[in-house]
Amino acid sequence: MKTLVLIPTFNERENISQLLTLLEAEALDVDVLFVDDGSPDGTELEIKRLAEINPRIHLLQRGGKFGIGSAHRDGIQWAYANRFDRLVTMDCDLTHLPADIPSLLTALTDSDVAIGTRYRSPKSLEGWNWRRKCLTRTAHLLTRFFLGLPYDCTGAFRAYRLDKISEDLFKIVHSPSYPFFFESLFILHHNGFKISEIPISLPPRTYGSSKMPPAEPFRGINHLCRMALDRILLPERFGCPKLQLAPNPNLAPSDGWNAYWERSKESGNLFYKSIATIYRRAVIAPRLTREIHNLFHQGNAVLHAGSGSGHVDRSIQSFIKITAVDSSLQALDIYRRCVPLASAAVHASVFELPFESNAFDGAYHLGVIEHFGPLEIGEFLRELHRVIKPGGRLLIFWPHQRATSVFVLKIWHHIAGKGAAPLHPPEISLAKDKNSVAKILKSSGFQMDSYSFGIRDFWIQAVIQATRVDD
Numbered sequence: 001m002k003t004l005v006l007i008p009t010f011n012e013r014e015n016i017s018q019l020l021t022l023l024e025a026e027a028l029d030v031d032v033l034f035v036d037d038g039s040p041d042g043t044e045l046e047i048k049r050l051a052e053i054n055p056r057i058h059l060l061q062r063g064g065k066f067g068i069g070s071a072h073r074d075g076i077q078w079a080y081a082n083r084f085d086r087l088v089t090m091d092c093d094l095t096h097l098p099a100d101i102p103s104l105l106t107a108l109t110d111s112d113v114a115i116g117t118r119y120r121s122p123k124s125l126e127g128w129n130w131r132r133k134c135l136t137r138t139a140h141l142l143t144r145f146f147l148g149l150p151y152d153c154t155g156a157f158r159a160y161r162l163d164k165i166s167e168d169l170f171k172i173v174h175s176p177s178y179p180f181f182f183e184s185l186f187i188l189h190h191n192g193f194k195i196s197e198i199p200i201s202l203p204p205r206t207y208g209s210s211k212m213p214p215a216e217p218f219r220g221i222n223h224l225c226r227m228a229l230d231r232i233l234l235p236e237r238f239g240c241p242k243l244q245l246a247p248n249p250n251l252a253p254s255d256g257w258n259a260y261w262e263r264s265k266e267s268g269n270l271f272y273k274s275i276a277t278i279y280r281r282a283v284i285a286p287r288l289t290r291e292i293h294n295l296f297h298q299g300n301a302v303l304h305a306g307s308g309s310g311h312v313d314r315s316i317q318s319f320i321k322i323t324a325v326d327s328s329l330q331a332l333d334i335y336r337r338c339v340p341l342a343s344a345a346v347h348a349s350v351f352e353l354p355f356e357s358n359a360f361d362g363a364y365h366l367g368v369i370e371h372f373g374p375l376e377i378g379e380f381l382r383e384l385h386r387v388i389k390p391g392g393r394l395l396i397f398w399p400h401q402r403a404t405s406v407f408v409l410k411i412w413h414h415i416a417g418k419g420a421a422p423l424h425p426p427e428i429s430l431a432k433d434k435n436s437v438a439k440i441l442k443s444s445g446f447q448m449d450s451y452s453f454g455i456r457d458f459w460i461q462a463v464i465q466a467t468r469v470d471d
């Protein structure tokens with residue numbers, strides 16, 4: 001496997017040859033790339049002198065000081081362009097010890113990213129001053145709290161399996177500076193890459209001084225807060241789509257839903273969007289997760305009919321194999337960024353599912369059925385009956401006619417006036433009661449197993465479980 005060690009430098013002349021000696025002592029089969037930002041202390045000259053002796057040493061010179069994050073990004077791009085399979089990144093100040101590289105590379109055999117962590121051994125930060133220790137630990141707590149990442153996210157001592165990670169993933173990382181490290185790790189985590197950690201010790205810098213500007217921690221917190229907000233409201237922004245998405249030529253290019261998904265990208269309706277997001281995350285997602293674990297086994301093939309953006313599917317994506325179907329390409333594009341571990345994203349009508357009969361262990365849909373008239377509901381359920389195996393399960397979240405949300409939306413339309421764009425296509429068939437739902441399901445070949453409408457969902461939708469029956 002072709003392996004590159006990437007080392008960004010700014011005023012590190014005294015450290016270069018010592019670091020290379022330590023690297024050579026490890027007898028690793030690697031190339032080394034320095035990314036230098038025109039260091040005024042002559043770092044470049046020192047690298048050029050050593051590169052003349054050793055052809056496996058490379059230098060990427062940049063026209064100015066563009067920041068440590070962008071040095072990593074350019075180095076990573078160079079590694080892809082030169083077809084390296086594995087990449088190790090480290091600082092030049094001798095705080096990252098080449099003796100730890102073999103363990104990082106070994107960790108890559110069963111993970112996609114390996115990180116050197118300062119939080120597994122109590123001696124990791126011995127010799128550092130209290131200010132630096134405090135900064136490091138605070139950053140660790142904040143990334144844990146805001147991004148839900150349990151790892152050492154702010155260090156640069158890492159190894160990546162470039163042969164498994166798409167180059168496009170690094171293009172989503174915005175920060176040119178120190179937040180690059182937690183941002184890139186969060187994006188890797190969001191896209192389901194396996195991350196492992198090995199404990200390391202960091203001796204303090206011997207030569208030179210830290211290049212971190214004094215205001216950097218505040219910029220870092222600002223970047224972190226923006227990411228934390230996006231994580232809740234726009235998780236798709238972190239997705240690097242793996243799933244293919246082929247437009248279906250048989251579908252009408254525009255229906256109410258396409259316009260809805262187009263509009264959802266705009267910043268307007270922020271109030272409605274925020275409330276809907278909070279409700280989705282705090283109420284629907286946990287309920288859906290519980291129901292799915294109740295109805296299905298690990299690895300079951302399950303259809304999400306009318307998947308929308310998939311914000312609620314994130315917590316079930318590694319439990320079941322989800323095939324998402326929607327008639328809106330825009331929605332599916334958001335879906336595959338939001339739920340990167342789903343099995344497929346298919347552009348199709350829910351009335352004409354492009355799957356063989358009995359293809360799925362079950363299906364679920366949320367906020368779909370209420371938009372159809374009675375005939376369409378029958379057609380939709382019969383199509384689900386066809387693609388679900390006999391005995392397969394169906395889960396429906398069906399907004400209720402006495403739902404609190406229905407009143408709220410009525411009030412909104414009243415206040416906004418007739419000319420205002422609707423928040424979503426009209427709800428024409430809200431759930432009435434247990435018996436009428438059971439009857440509708442029965443007429444399409446499903447037996448209703450349970451029906452609940454109550455406080456747990458803030459009286460918004462009925463949650464219905466059913467089983468495909470064949471007579």
Ligand SMILES: Nc1nc2c(ncn2[C@@H]2O[C@H](COP(=O)(O)OP(=O)(O)O)[C@@H](O)[C@H]2O)c(=O)[nH]1
Nearest residue numbers: 008009010035037067068071091092210211212
């Ligand atoms: N190319 C480049 N390298 C940088 C820049 N800022 C820092 N570095 C290098 O990145 C590594 C880590 O920087 P350092 O000052 O040790 O940061 P600290 O460990 O967080 O204090 C060192 O090898 C620096 O020389 C930059 O703007 N451009």
Ligand SMILES: [Mg+2]
Nearest residue numbers: 091093095205
């Ligand atoms: Mg350092």
